[in-house]
Amino acid sequence: MASMYFNEALREALQEEMREDESVILYGQDAGIYGGMFRVTQGLAAEFGSSRVKDSPISEAAMTGVAIGAAMMGLRPICEIMFMDWISITMEQLVNHAAALRYGYGGNCKVPMVLRCPLGAYGGGALHHSKSLESWLAHIPGLKVVMPSTPSDAKGLLKAAIRDDNPVIFLEHKLLYGTSGEAGDKNHIVPIGKADVKREGSDFTIIATGKMVLDSLAAAEQLQADDISCEVIDLRTIVPLDKECIVSSVKKTHRAVVVHEAWKTCGHGAEVVAVLMEEAFDYLDAPVLRVAGLDCQIPFSLPLEKVVIPGTQKIVEAVRATVNGD
Amino acid sequence: MLELLRKMIIGREIDEQTLVQKKKGNIPGALHPAIGQEAVSIGAGAALRDSDTITTTHRGITDYIGKGGDVRAVVCEVFGRANGCSKGRGGHYFVNDPKVGVLGGTGVVGGTMAMAAGHALAFQTLGDDRVALSHFGDGAVNTGMFHEALNLASIWKLPVIFLCQNNEWALTVHVSKHLSCEHVVDRAKGYGMPGVIVDGNDVMAVYEAVSQAASRARNGDGPSLIEAKTYRIPGFATSDVGGYRSEDEVERWKAKDPITMFESVLLKKKIADSKEIESVKAAAKKEVGEAVLFALESPHPDPSTVFDYLYA
Structure with a gap:
């Protein structure tokens, strides 16, 4: 192919x-x-x-x-x-x-x-x-x-x-x-509503969407060097949300961060965190952090844009903070 | 011709009888009666085929009747019952009957104009000769959607008719205070389509104007704008407390009641005698009365079905 x-x-x-x-x-x-x-x-x-x-x-x-x-x-x-x-x-x-x-x-x-x-x-x-x-x-x-x-x-x-x-x-x-x-042949259909485990891991779950999946995979690679094995879940569909996939991963890893480029306040990551509270609370060893766009308009200047938009480094830091905090 | 009269009376009776039921506390929410505007709804519907479609507004029950919508289904919907045309989900705002091309109402002023253009795009793409008609009021012509929908329909030459029911009042603001030009159709030139003014209380005049626009659309000549000058006799809704227009004005328009006017035409032209007219009236009144009783006895939707119809 x-x-x-x-x-x-x-x-x-x-x-x-x-x-x-x-x-x-x-x-x-x-x-x-x-x-x-x-x-x-x-x-x-x-x-x-x-x-x-x-x-x-x-x-x-x-x-x-x-x-x-x-x-x-x-x-x-x-x-x-x-x-x-x-x-x-x-x-x-x-x-x-x-x-x-x-x-x-x-x-x-x-x-x-x-x-x-x-x-x-x-x-x-x-x-x-x-x-x-x-x-x-x-x-x-x-x-x-x-x-x-x-x-x-x-x-x-x-x-x-x-x-x-x-x-x-x-x-x-x-x-x-x-x-x-x-990209698959003409019979290649990906069902709506199914998340995908883009990288398997045992210590940590990173739940991401869109371009942040690539940044999360890069973060997982860096974290592997620290002996932190990260599972990276690509939600692929925000609605309907594949709760089963994220809950079962967190039941295995006991820690998670949610990553998206959308603004943090009332971003869909908050929904993912709430699902984990409701359905996987007993399995969590640490609070679930969000790595998201800062609650600011998106500026033109590249150094300023870089502050607002999340990326690999912020994901790595969030994972480390979660691991060190427990 | 008697069928036009019958449908106008059905529309009038649904409004009047549901207003009575509303006062009795049997209907939740507000009602938006179209009393005084029946000639537009019925004349337009009569000029279209069953396979043609209409979109309408929050004041759309008589538009629905004009297009052949089922009486019981809409009355049950007004009462919010499980057997209503929206299964109790939409109320009078969302009248619909796809069997006769009513898709449909909305609670947003100007909300369905592009949707009618979309129906027309489907007809054009599928290569059939159906047309779509969008009913809307004078208030809607000041939404951005009016501009976008008419421009798009014109450049794509879509088989759609934009029918403005100018009832003079956008809620409590008179058309002279909200419209930048004298007539709505003054804007037609800017969209490169014909604009026709018609007496909206004359059902035959509406029928003729819509027939011509429909045949133009069917011939591939694109959209038309029709402005039917009419008047809303009741308040904008059952919540209307008045105080913004004179009794004299309302009385002047009551004297031009579209149903009474059409009865005179039928008598004068000897198409029907007064006995026949009375019998049509009595039958229409009875049919709506029975629909109201049927609705009152119909079940409310089962709470366990609340998610039904959200996704296909």
Whole structure:
């Protein structure tokens, strides 16, 4: 199996699903002829034509509403919001309609849509091109929130998201687009709602999402030199949360940290910690710490950005602090 | 023609009889009656096919009836019962009946305009000749969604009709105080689509305007904006305490009641005599009365089913 970039794996997922199912369409700002800001949809307009791959106006709210309506009527629309910071503009449609209408209509419709959002700090994006807002969405019943960390998971999860009958928010960290790995064939589907143990370990559990999975793996490597064996769990899906996976790991290791780039206060890591309190309290030998984005707007200056965004070193420090504290 | 009258009366009766039940304490939450606006709802629905779709608003019960929605299902929903059209999840805000293309209502002003464009995108992509119609009020035309949805529908040439029920009042603010232009359709030019004003209390005029817009959409010529000038006789909701408009104004509009006006047309054109009209009225009243009794006797949703329908 050939190695490919993360964005190529996403493109392959889109391409395969569009070839397989004529009801799959996609649109977004510059997603058509240009091929998307991060090149994910490159070539798709040429292959599938302008009736299935469209450039949309800069109208995030209407783009989302159109996806809801089209999904109700039998399409499987995929809509790209160029930077997740601007999902704020879609929130009325996402929260009050995409997430709500199947319930509000007593099950009389389905809303099988995917909203793809590049997210995360990538060096100088500043306040409006850097945010990780997944926790905001995880709060809303009716949505699913997916966040892969490898090309293989990106492809398999995007295919699963397109086939899912619910609105799925699909989050792609911008610094992952240039990472590479094997991505599986056209039958490669990763089920939504299943976390993945990216590295097995016996002393410590690091629970992470998106790009923070890579940083956690690097941290685990460093900590191995100190004889601390870390298990790294990639949640892959924030909603629904794979409680079984995290609880069973912590029952084995008795210590954990939760890592995400999203802001710390009310970040989804707090939810993970709460699950461990509720379901694994008796197995814990130390408090579960959070390594998360600092509760600050994301600054433009690189030295300042580095303070706000977590990374390998902060994860290593948190693990050591937990180990030394017990 | 008598069918149009019958549906207008059904809509009116649902509003009036549920208002009575609300006062008796049998209905939770607020109600948003559409009394006075029936000609828009029924004329529009009659101009569409069953397979066409509508989206509507928090004031959508008569829109739903106009499109052929089931009477008992919506009345039971207003009462929050398990056999309502939303299984008690949505109340009157979320009217829906997919069998006749009602998908559907919302509690957010301007919330379903892009959704109708989305229905239309599906019809266009699937290559069939269905059309979608979005009902909304004059208040909704000042949301960002109005701008985004009309612009997007226009550039993508979607088979959708935007039907503004201009009832003069956005809750307690008069249209002259909230709209930047004289008529809503003044904005149509900016979106590159036809804008037509129609007497919203004249069911046949609404029928004609929507028929023309529908045939334009079916022919692949894109969206239209229609402004039906009408009036909301009751308050914005059952919580309305009044004080923002004159009794005179309300009385002037009551004199232009769309149902009475249409009865006169039917009599004048000798399409029906007064006996036939009375019998349609009595039957409609009876049907809604029975639906109300049926709803009152219907079960509430079982608490153990609260998560049902959240995810597919």
